[in-house]
Structure formats: structure tokens, C-alpha cells
Amino acid sequence: MTEEIQVTIIGAGVIGCAIAAEISRDFNGEILVIEKNDRITGENQSSRNSGVIHAGIYYPMDFGPLKSSLCVKGNSMLYDFCKRHGVPHKKTGKLVLATNNLEEEYLADVMRIAKENGVPGARLIDIREIKKLEPNVDALSALYVPTSGIIEPTLFVKKLHGIAEEQGVIFLTGNKLTEIKPDNNGKFFIKIRSRSSEEVFKTKFLINCAGLFSDEIAKMIDPLSPYEIDPVKGESAKFYCRKRENIIVKGTNIYPVPFGYYPDGERADVPFNRFVELFRQHKVIKSVGAHLTPVFDLKEGRYETGTTITIGPAYSKPQNKEDYAPTRNAGYFHKMVKPFFPNLRIEDITLHQTGIRAKLKGYYDFIIEKSRMHPHAINLIGIDSPGLTSSLAIAEYVNKMLKDL
Numbered sequence: 554m555t556e557e558i559q560v561t562i563i564g565a566g567v568i569g570c571a572i573a574a575e576i577s578r579d580f581n582g583e584i585l586v587i588e589k590n591d592r593i594t595g596e597n598q599s600s601r602n603s604g605v606i607h608a609g610i611y612y613p614m615d616f617g618p619l620k621s622s623l624c625v626k627g628n629s630m631l632y633d634f635c636k637r638h639g640v641p642h643k644k645t646g647k648l649v650l651a652t653n654n655l656e657e658e659y660l661a662d663v664m665r666i667a668k669e670n671g672v673p674g675a676r677l678i679d680i681r682e683i684k685k686l687e688p689n690v691d692a693l694s695a696l697y698v699p700t701s702g703i704i705e706p707t708l709f710v711k712k713l714h715g716i717a718e719e720q721g722v723i724f725l726t727g728n729k730l731t732e733i734k735p736d737n738n739g740k741f742f743i744k745i746r747s748r749s750s751e752e753v754f755k756t757k758f759l760i761n762c763a764g765l766f767s768d769e770i771a772k773m774i775d776p777l778s779p780y781e782i783d784p785v786k787g788e789s790a791k792f793y794c795r796k797r798e799n800i801i802v803k804g805t806n807i808y809p810v811p812f813g814y815y816p817d818g819e820r821a822d823v824p825f826n827r828f829v830e831l832f833r834q835h836k837v838i839k840s841v842g843a844h845l846t847p848v849f850d851l852k853e854g855r856y857e858t859g860t861t862i863t864i865g866p867a868y869s870k871p872q873n874k875e876d877y878a879p880t881r882n883a884g885y886f887h888k889m890v891k892p893f894f895p896n897l898r899i900e901d902i903t904l905h906q907t908g909i910r911a912k913l914k915g916y917y918d919f920i921i922e923k924s925r926m927h928p929h930a931i932n933l934i935g936i937d938s939p940g941l942t943s944s945l946a947i948a949e950y951v952n953k954m955l956k957d958l
């Protein structure tokens with residue numbers, strides 16, 4: 554007889570691991586996580602991101618109710634978790650900068666969203682206050698957001714993985730899910746393949762957290778699933794800010810104002826009203842833009858900030874969902890940050906890493922829903938930024954859905 558598992562989670566990125574850790578706290582029954590990569594961290598979104606703990610200032614409630622609510626909730630849950638479990642993190646605060654009048658139009662909208670989403674402490678500041686926080690930054694004005702921060706994302710995922718394992722979850726790494734066949738009782742036959750074998754088992758509940766491949770998994774469950782991931786490559790670079798006094802970053806997250814970006818990665822320099830039209834027609838994506846973010850360096854066994862600053866992401870279209878090849882050079886990153894960080898030189902910059910975002914075609918919000926055809930399956934599709942920040946709140950949300958099934 555085929556073995557039966559209670560819950561099968563597909564994908565051991567931050568979302569799969571967070572859900573595994575959450576549901577295994579009080580769930581009676583076997584929970585299995587299937588991961589195609591050999592290791593939990595590495596080539597997925599959760600290991601190749603900016604490591605920013607977002608505050609919730611970018612996501613309009615009417616257009617992205619899940620992104621806005623789960624980000625704000627996830628932000629405080631993440632700080633609590635990191636403190637309790639010793640995951641390297643820092644509440645750095647964030648500056649969102651406007652360098653000209655057009656950018657100030659966009660900044661006003663960020664302030665509106667911050668208020669609407671109840672982001673604590675967000676306020677507009679002038680150049681004098683900006684210079685007090687970060688003397689090497691140039692701008693007309695900024696939004697200061699005290700609840701933004703940074704985290705070491707791979708250590709966070711490893712901690713979630715460890716907690717889930719301690720609570721009895723079984724992780725099958727190096728196993729790719731290749732087929733799902735719903736049976737007549739609302740359960741599923743699952744086929745997985747490793748390098749050496751193929752196996753079939755039965756599961757009662759299925760949770761699809763396959764990141765870039767979540768659309769393909771959703772179609773295995775229901776061929777009529779409408780969702781399609783349109784991957785976006787995000788490259789980053791870095792510099793050492795202690796190299797010269799005039800490129801020191803004191804520790805704040807430094808962001809340009811969010812703008813629309815066309816699919817080729819070019820910024821849509823249009824008035825704010827025109828941007829709103831393009832955004833709602835899904836002709837541009839709204840992006841936080843290339844920012845300066847302090848990251849953790851491992852020094853003598855301790856994680857510290859204050860030396861390495863990343864720049865990015867710079868967006869482009871990848872060849873496929875696993876195309877991590879860099880396409881941007883130091884000059885490109887230099888051009889992106891020069892308007893607000895003028896003393897950086899091209900020769901200060903080296904390339905850092907490439908990630909690929911699971912951007913959902915034609916949708917803005919996270920999709921977290923039961924499969925329309927097979928309600929014992931929960932799909933999480935298009936969990937791009939702020940998925941890392943929202944992960945613990947997403948896990949809590951999915952646990953409630955599971956209990957109601």
C-alpha cells in the first residue's frame with residue numbers, strides 16, 4: 554500500500570520552512586518538506602535577496618491587501634523571533650530619498666501608504682535631518698522609517714529549518730516533486746525524484762511554496778490554474794564604506810523613492826499620475842530601486858555591520874528561472890546611486906550576487922489560496938518581496954487556513 558503523509562510542503566525556502574516550523578508546533582501527524590536542491594540554502598530567492606526587513610511603506614492596501622497587512626505584521630514578528638533565537642539582525646531605520654520635484658510627488662504617495670498601513674513612526678524629514686543621519690547622502694527630502702532593518706537571511710532560514718526538524722518535520726532535500734495526481738477522496742498522489750530513485754506517496758494536505766516554480770506546481774494540481782510567474786533578475790554589487798570618509802554609511806538603509814520600471818529594467822520617468830495608470834495596467838512594476846544596504850560580515854566568529862554596503866537590485870529579464878549569470882557592470886550600479894550618493898566611484902564597486910524574483914504576471918498581491926478544484930491544496934504563488942519580511946505572518950495565516958480545511 555502507498556504510504557500516507559498528513560501534510561506535504563513543497564519547497565524549503567523561507568516560506569516552506571516558516572510554515573513547517575509554525576504548523577509542527579501543535580499538529581498531530583507527519584509533516585514532510587520536499588526540496589529539489591541538495592541544501593536548504595543556496596539557489597533560491599530566500600538565499601539571494603537584499604536581507605531588508607521592510608516596514609510596509611510600499612504596498613497600497615487596496616491593491617495589495619495581503620502584502621500590506623502581512624508585511625507590517627511580519628516586521629514585528631521577525632524582530633521578536635530574531636531576538637529570541639539569536640539570528641543576526643538590526644533595526645537600522647530607513648531613508649527613502651527624493652532628489653528632485655518629480656521624486657517628491659512619488660514620496661508623498663509613500664507617506665500616504667505608510668499612514669494607511671499604520672507603519673509606526675514614519676515621518677518626512679528635510680536635508681538637515683538627513684545629513685545628521687547620513688552625512689554623505691544628497692537629497693531634497695526624505696521619509697524616515699524607524700522600523701525598517703536588516704537580517705542575515707540564510708541564518709534565519711537555517712534557524713526555521715532547525716526548529717521544524719526538532720518538532721518532528723522531515724525534510725527530503727535533493728528530491729524534486731515531478732507529478733501530482735488528485736484522488737477521488739480529496740487527497741493527492743505525489744511523485745518525487747532524486748538522483749537515484751523515484752517514489753510515490755499519498756498526502757492528505759498539500760502546501761505549495763515552490764517560489765519561482767509555484768505556478769507550475771499549481772498547474773499540476775489544477776491544469777486551469779491561471780497564474781504564471783514572470784521571473785525578474787535582480788543583481789547587486791557592493792563596496793567597502795570604510796575605504797574613504799566621504800563614502801561612509803553610518804548604518805541606515807538608504808533607498809531612492811520607489812518608481813515604475815519597464816520589463817527591460819529601465820526606469821519609467823513619468824509623472825506620478827501616469828505611473829499609477831501604467832502600474833494598474835501591469836505595464837511597469839513598482840520597484841524600491843537600487844538601494845544602499847548594510848549587510849553582515851563575519852569577523853572573528855561574530856556577525857557585524859559597518860563595513861560592507863550592498864547596492865541593488867538592478868533588474869533585467871533572465872533567460873529562465875535559473876539564469877543567475879550577471880549582466881550589469883560596476884558602471885551601471887554607479888549610475889543608479891550617483892544622484893543620492895555622489896562620492897562613490899566606479900572603482901569602489903565590485904559585483905555581489907544575483908537573485909531571481911518570483912514576480913506574478915498580471916497580479917500585484919501575494920496569492921495565498923486554496924486550489925479552486927482541490928481544496929486540500931494551498932497555493933502560495935508570487936511570494937516576491939516582501940516575502941522574507943512577511944514569512945512568519947504568512948506561516949501563521951496558512952496555519953489558520955489549514956485548521957479550517
Ligand SMILES: Cc1cc2nc3c(=O)[nH]c(=O)nc-3n(C[C@H](O)[C@H](O)[C@H](O)COP(=O)(O)OP(=O)(O)OC[C@H]3O[C@@H](n4cnc5c(N)ncnc54)[C@H](O)[C@@H]3O)c2cc1C
Nearest residue numbers: 564566568589598599602603605730764787908940941942
Ligand atoms: C533580488 C531579491 C531581493 C529581495 N529582497 C528582499 C528583501 O530585502 N526583503 C524581503 O522581505 N524580501 C525580499 N525578497 C523576496 C524574498 O526573498 C522572497 O519573497 C522569499 O525568499 C520567497 O521565499 P519562498 O520560500 O517562497 O521561495 P524560494 O526561496 O525561492 O524557495 C522555494 C523553494 O522551492 C523549491 N522548489 C521549487 N520547485 C520544486 C519542486 N518541483 N520540487 C521540490 N522543491 C521545489 C526551490 O528549490 C526553492 O528552494 C527579495 C527577492 C529577490 C529575488
